[in-house]
Amino acid sequence: MINVGIIGLGGIGKMHFGVYKKNSKSKVVAVSDVNVKKLKGLQSPAGINIDDPSGGNVDLRDIAVYEKADDLINDPQVKLVDITLPTFLHAGYAIKALQAGKDVMCEKPMALNLKEADRMLEAVKKTGQKLMIGHCIRFWPEYEMLRKIVKSDRFGRLYSATFSRIGSIPAWGWQNWFGKGKLSGGAALDLHIHDTDFINWCFGLPKEVSSAGMSKTSGAIDHIVTNYRYGKNVQITAEGGWAFHPTFPFRMSFRAIFEKATVEFNSSKKPTLVIHTARGKRIEPKIPSGGGFQREIDYFLGCIRKNKKPEIVTPEDARDAVKVVMAEIESVKKGKPVPVDKE
Numbered sequence: 001m002i003n004v005g006i007i008g009l010g011g012i013g014k015m016h017f018g019v020y021k022k023n024s025k026s027k028v029v030a031v032s033d034v035n036v037k038k039l040k041g042l043q044s045p046a047g048i049n050i051d052d053p054s055g056g057n058v059d060l061r062d063i064a065v066y067e068k069a070d071d072l073i074n075d076p077q078v079k080l081v082d083i084t085l086p087t088f089l090h091a092g093y094a095i096k097a098l099q100a101g102k103d104v105m106c107e108k109p110m111a112l113n114l115k116e117a118d119r120m121l122e123a124v125k126k127t128g129q130k131l132m133i134g135h136c137i138r139f140w141p142e143y144e145m146l147r148k149i150v151k152s153d154r155f156g157r158l159y160s161a162t163f164s165r166i167g168s169i170p171a172w173g174w175q176n177w178f179g180k181g182k183l184s185g186g187a188a189l190d191l192h193i194h195d196t197d198f199i200n201w202c203f204g205l206p207k208e209v210s211s212a213g214m215s216k217t218s219g220a221i222d223h224i225v226t227n228y229r230y231g232k233n234v235q236i237t238a239e240g241g242w243a244f245h246p247t248f249p250f251r252m253s254f255r256a257i258f259e260k261a262t263v264e265f266n267s268s269k270k271p272t273l274v275i276h277t278a279r280g281k282r283i284e285p286k287i288p289s290g291g292g293f294q295r296e297i298d299y300f301l302g303c304i305r306k307n308k309k310p311e312i313v314t315p316e317d318a319r320d321a322v323k324v325v326m327a328e329i330e331s332v333k334k335g336k337p338v339p340v341d342k343e
């Protein structure tokens with residue numbers, strides 16, 4: 001049994017709580033939150049913008065609760081610390097937990113900037129503990145399917161792939177931290193990074209990025225559109241933003257045009273994934289069960305059990321995602337393409 005402590009019982013912390021509960025090899029033994037009201041008895045299920053079957057009521061009646069995150073980190077019964085805190089707190093607590101000899105699951109984005117990400121990498125190297133950043137899209141069944149198609153030659157070569165992740169700014173956040181660009185990094189770093197990371201995973205790091213974007217309320221980039229350039233005859237673009245008005249529903253989607261088929265995904269449609277073949281057939285593939293969060297956390301728990309470093313998302317991959325988003329933000333500011341450093 002892997003004993004888990006969750007720091008930050010907000011939108012995604014509650015989601016993770018439900019996920020660990022569904023894995024018979026893990027047990028949440030402690031939670032921490034600065035909001036003491038969240039540490040009492042039964043809590044409502046997670047309420048975030050992505051539908052996932054993993055949510056459910058959070059029952060804290062038999063577990064240790066801490067107002068101070070440091071106390072959870074130092075609790076000897078906790079083996080895995082799960083950091084579901086606002087982004088500006090990721091690096092500090094992840095490093096403390098690694099140094100305390102814990103394995104760490106930490107939500108995306110890895111950190112607010114590369115300097116913090118590098119400090120986290122350094123702590124992983126020094127302690128030998130495991131760190132996985134929650135790039136859940138690598139575990140999302142429809143995205144996993146697209147990657148398999150990209151890597152195989154089932155439908156021939158890819159001409160174009162377009163990704164989108166749009167909605168209104170999260171209303172549930174602690175002290176409106178999403179709306180403060182200095183704490184969240186804006187939609188570019190908080191939301192759009194999911195697609196940047198997925199694009200890195202499918203196609204490798206781009207040679208350069210060319211982005212346009214705008215700031216609405218956070219002081220950081222609230223909407224961004226990027227062209228990822230690979231120096232090959234393939235067009236990869238992504239749009240991400242939370243500048244839409246509150247009743248505009250969150251959706252994530254992609255469209256990929258291959259030689260012999262177009263693959264289309266839209267989280268707000270049923271079926272979510274459709275393949276339109278060149279021969280005029282419409283295929284609705286069966287989507288594997290289990291949500292992306294469940295598959296992600298089950299995978300990391302498996303790594304801990306087998307004493308293996310996570311390979312599907314390495315800490316270096318998560319740093320790369322921050323790096324490419326930083327280049328995109330620079331491109332918006334400069335109004336011209338920005339090369340992506342391969343180091």
Ligand SMILES: NC(=O)c1ccc[n+]([C@@H]2O[C@H](COP(=O)([O-])OP(=O)(O)OC[C@H]3O[C@@H](n4cnc5c(N)ncnc54)[C@H](O)[C@@H]3O)[C@@H](O)[C@H]2O)c1
Pocket residue numbers: 007008009010011012013032033034035038048050067068069084085086087089107108109134136170172173174175177190
């Ligand atoms: N993978 C995904 O799809 C996904 C979805 C949503 C959020 N996230 C990420 O998860 C992280 C958290 O987002 P959220 O939506 O859960 O935010 P949230 O504001 O809902 O939750 C944060 C929680 O942390 C608590 N907190 C704040 N400071 C604390 C401290 N010092 N010690 C202990 N608790 C503290 C707050 O009271 C709150 O309950 C962010 O990095 C976000 O980008 C990822």
